[in-house]
Amino acid sequence: xxxxxxxxxxxxxxxxxxxxxxxxxxxxxxxxxxxxxxxxxxxxxxxxxxxxxxxxxxxxxxxxxxxxxxxxxxxxxxxxxxxxxxxxxxxxxxxxxxxxxxxxxxxxxxxxxxxxxxxxxxxxxxxxxxxxxxxxxxxxxxxxxxxxxxxxxxxxxxxxxxxxxxxxxxxxxxxxxxxxxxxxxxxxxxxxxxxxxxxxxxxxxxxxxxxxxxxxxxxxxxxxxxxxxxxxxxxxxxxxxxxxxxxxxxxxxxxxxxxxxxxxxxxxxxxxxxxxxxxxxxxxxxxxxxxxxxxxxxxxxxxxxxxxxxxxxxxxxxxxxxxxxxxxxxxxxxxxxxxxxxxxxxxxxxxxxxxxxxxxxxxxxxxxxxxxxxxxxxxxxxxxxxxxxxxxxxxxxxxxxxxxxxxxxxxxxxxxxxxxxxxxxxxxxxxxxxxxxxxxxxxxxxxxxxxxxxxxxxxxxxxxxxxxxxxx
Amino acid sequence: xxxxxxxxxxxxxxxxxxxxxxxxxxxxxxxxxxxxxxxxxxxxxxxxxxxxxxxxxxxxxxxxxxxxxxxxxxxxxxxxxxxxxxxxxxxxxxxxxxxxxxxxxxxxxxxxxxxxxxxxxxxxxxxxxxxxxxxxxxxxxxxxxxxxxxxxxxxxxxxxxxxxxxxxxxxxxxxxxxxxxxxxxxxxxxxxxxxxxxxxxxxxxxxxxxxxxxxxxxxxxxxxxxxxxxxxxxxxxxxxxxxxxxxxxxxxxxxxxxxxxxxxxxxxxxxxxxxxxxxxxxxxxxxxxxxxxxxxxxxxxxxxxxxxxxxxxxxxxxxxxxxxxxxxxxxxxxxxxxxxxxxxxxxxxxxxxxxxxxxxxxxxxxxxxxxxxxxxxxxxxxxxxxxxxxxxxxxxxxxxxxxxxxxxxxxxxxxxxxxxxxxxxxxxxxxxxxxxxxxxxxxxxxxxxxxxxxxxxxxxxxxxxxxxxxxx
Numbered sequence: 001x002x003x004x005x006x007x008x009x010x011x012x013x014x015x016x017x018x019x020x021x022x023x024x025x026x027x028x029x030x031x032x033x034x035x036x037x038x039x040x041x042x043x044x045x046x047x048x049x050x051x052x053x054x055x056x057x058x059x060x061x062x063x064x065x066x067x068x069x070x071x072x073x074x075x076x077x078x079x080x081x082x083x084x085x086x087x088x089x090x091x092x093x094x095x096x097x098x099x100x101x102x103x104x105x106x107x108x109x110x111x112x113x114x115x116x117x118x119x120x121x122x123x124x125x126x127x128x129x130x131x132x133x134x135x136x137x138x139x140x141x142x143x144x145x146x147x148x149x150x151x152x153x154x155x156x157x158x159x160x161x162x163x164x165x166x167x168x169x170x171x172x173x174x175x176x177x178x179x180x181x182x183x184x185x186x187x188x189x190x191x192x193x194x195x196x197x198x199x200x201x202x203x204x205x206x207x208x209x210x211x212x213x214x215x216x217x218x219x220x221x222x223x224x225x226x227x228x229x230x231x232x233x234x235x236x237x238x239x240x241x242x243x244x245x246x247x248x249x250x251x252x253x254x255x256x257x258x259x260x261x262x263x264x265x266x267x268x269x270x271x272x273x274x275x276x277x278x279x280x281x282x283x284x285x286x287x288x289x290x291x292x293x294x295x296x297x298x299x300x301x302x303x304x305x306x307x308x309x310x311x312x313x314x315x316x317x318x319x320x321x322x323x324x325x326x327x328x329x330x331x332x333x334x335x336x337x338x339x340x341x342x343x344x345x346x347x348x349x350x351x352x353x354x355x356x357x358x359x360x361x362x363x364x365x366x367x368x369x370x371x372x373x374x375x376x377x378x379x380x381x382x383x384x385x386x387x388x389x390x391x392x393x394x395x396x397x398x399x400x401x402x403x404x405x406x407x408x409x410x411x412x413x414x415x416x417x418x419x420x421x422x423x424x425x426x427x428x429x430x431x432x433x434x435x436x437x438x439x440x441x442x443x444x445x446x447x448x449x450x451x452x453x454x455x456x457x458x459x460x461x462x463x464x465x466x467x468x469x470x471x472x
Numbered sequence: 473x474x475x476x477x478x479x480x481x482x483x484x485x486x487x488x489x490x491x492x493x494x495x496x497x498x499x500x501x502x503x504x505x506x507x508x509x510x511x512x513x514x515x516x517x518x519x520x521x522x523x524x525x526x527x528x529x530x531x532x533x534x535x536x537x538x539x540x541x542x543x544x545x546x547x548x549x550x551x552x553x554x555x556x557x558x559x560x561x562x563x564x565x566x567x568x569x570x571x572x573x574x575x576x577x578x579x580x581x582x583x584x585x586x587x588x589x590x591x592x593x594x595x596x597x598x599x600x601x602x603x604x605x606x607x608x609x610x611x612x613x614x615x616x617x618x619x620x621x622x623x624x625x626x627x628x629x630x631x632x633x634x635x636x637x638x639x640x641x642x643x644x645x646x647x648x649x650x651x652x653x654x655x656x657x658x659x660x661x662x663x664x665x666x667x668x669x670x671x672x673x674x675x676x677x678x679x680x681x682x683x684x685x686x687x688x689x690x691x692x693x694x695x696x697x698x699x700x701x702x703x704x705x706x707x708x709x710x711x712x713x714x715x716x717x718x719x720x721x722x723x724x725x726x727x728x729x730x731x732x733x734x735x736x737x738x739x740x741x742x743x744x745x746x747x748x749x750x751x752x753x754x755x756x757x758x759x760x761x762x763x764x765x766x767x768x769x770x771x772x773x774x775x776x777x778x779x780x781x782x783x784x785x786x787x788x789x790x791x792x793x794x795x796x797x798x799x800x801x802x803x804x805x806x807x808x809x810x811x812x813x814x815x816x817x818x819x820x821x822x823x824x825x826x827x828x829x830x831x832x833x834x835x836x837x838x839x840x841x842x843x844x845x846x847x848x849x850x851x852x853x854x855x856x857x858x859x860x861x862x863x864x865x866x867x868x869x870x871x872x873x874x875x876x877x878x879x880x881x882x883x884x885x886x887x888x889x890x891x892x893x894x895x896x897x898x899x900x901x902x903x904x905x906x907x908x909x910x911x912x913x914x915x916x917x918x919x920x921x922x923x924x925x926x927x928x929x930x931x932x933x934x935x936x937x938x939x940x941x942x943x944x
Binding site: 016020023024027028029040084124131135173176192203205211213223227228230231238239240297327331334342347348349 | 486488489490491492493494495496497499500501502503504506510512547550554556596600603604605607608611612615635637638639640641642643644645646648649662663664665667668674675676677678679680681682683684685695696698699700702703709710711712740741742769793796797798799802803806809810813814818819820821822823824825
């Protein structure tokens, strides 16, 4: 093709999946002899409009990256060939092993603005180098899991299946989106690699092209049923939806003779509620009351809520683009920030991007009915009422305990959604959940600002946060 | 971790990076003995609001996938272990080699709604199986290249650098977004793997954390300059932007003694135009007129246009989230559709999702000043006035000629942007570019509808297209 290209798959576990400025920083830390322990926390500065909560996700990939990331010999050769990196840096990368501590809420935990999704405590060069990929993993899966949770809440009792691989932002994005959606309560995915790599149930029906390739729809349905007798979900909207439903009804007795039952049909265009009602009536009248109706095409949580309110006789939904791109808000305003170095708390005060200094912990209180009643962000060494949300994951670069399986994480997410206050289960999610900041943390912020000689008025995080998303 | 997981990097070149329904369709085609040639085309149904044109991108990855995709032995084992796939299908996958033809506009070409980004002509099972990954590659890079082109047009003469890896939807997305942005006219990226894999120039400055980790800003600047004397772009907004600019000015003579010049400064928060003006004045007064101003944080094409109109003294921009997620429109309404099977033209008529039948070609006319003057979508076997946009890429599964290098593709994109009519270079992009449909194609659509027994009124593509995005 274009000559001596490198295989593109090298990058996934690579330490080089990072920004150049991280390498610059590591160079500078090494040159300045700065080897003390740093504490970084990754958090969302502000929830997007229409997001009352977030579902933490991506921790397993982040942790595996910390445990396994390295530079391959080919990458080290490439670094040397660039002529812009010192031997000291390249040796550091060649010998890299993450030696630090990680604390985090388990995947599936509900989180809010300013609450850490991960806390990394490690020699500063190590903690800095991994920033880009940690954000990359945690941001995207949290984004999609949070979007998926809204869909789960908007369509109680309905089956939800990820159809998004083709329009995800890359293959890796499709794979990780399937995982995040399943974690948040989806029932399965259409994506084959998600079954292979994560054991997620896969579901698939048929394509318009199959029907188009046949001279008539009935023959297409027959051929499909013969080839996939256990997956007979017929796609109805290629030409005329209700006429296709009649075709399925007429075909059913023949199929039954071959021991094949009609499992269901799929609608993929038009007024889904109207078509579902008409098709339901045709199927019921034709003796196919057991056949399920699957709908797809342009579905998001708002459509789900409308169809649910409408009582549309749809049993399950295939959801693609709106899910895997988190289409209304395809990014979160989030940051991985230095909170302490060499035991001293730190913060920056950039306009609209200030944050609380020092390592933090989040304590969550529950009401008598089990619902979440309010959080307090506190200094990490404080003990307060409520459950501490960040738990030890790594100590000295080793797992404290095996990470939960995806199914366990998914169970946890389900329980967390049950614990949401009722108003946060609605799509509008008003009023916001109450997150307080403890007095000690406020006092610490004032002290840190005094020490860094930049105190004017008190700057509280989030208050001035207007813009979309900064970068570091 | 969670037991016997498989490495996640297998998937990138895998035939299994697809939807289950593609495997179902291949099963059914094989079972029904349908081995004739199919023609599929991938196109965007409707441009998003605020997109007057698209920049075709992702073809190199799509073609490499066609040439190289296979199932690994481990994947074949996994397929067998599932118990849901026939030996016939698994043998087909094991022996897969794409044997078909591909025609496409070269990367960097300007395209509009209903115009093919790729035409695949191959035995139907082959052409069907690759759908998911072809869409996955072409959709995302076209999305990002089109967004990037708007930024290029909104900031003439300014340097533009991709800062988006961390908030891209996965590592692969970050890598491909850097490529798409460079193709559309960006000058470089912060992403190290984009340099390694695509040879894109990389740029990087410094992080807030580096400054925070120091007890004072001046020491941080000194340490950074000592470690990276050739990359002295100082980040100013950690505490107080203008004060930091004064610090840089005060430091400059000392650095000069060590042979280090101040290359520039970076602003990352607040009112960028106001800070840029103040900082420019401070730098100029301090003898640093040569130092460049880089701005980042929440920048998109609208902000670029405002800053350009405002005459803000900013030399270059680092752009992340809005670029790599195409934040205002993170997906295109696009489809890969069967246009013919066994020599007979086909189309579906689903509500809002009808399309023109048969293989198509696009002919583009130019005005005397070289600007694009209008396109006609025609049947592929017609010859019309204008330049034929789709060119042969593969014949019989082999490259007709080596694909252009990324730099050549980028040059082509630059020339294409020069040929845009002036009104399409503006962000509002009104009125839309004129794309006609030839009479023969309209007649063909009527004939195909008659044959598939579903003709009522003429259904023209796009006219009823309301919804977001269907799924196949």
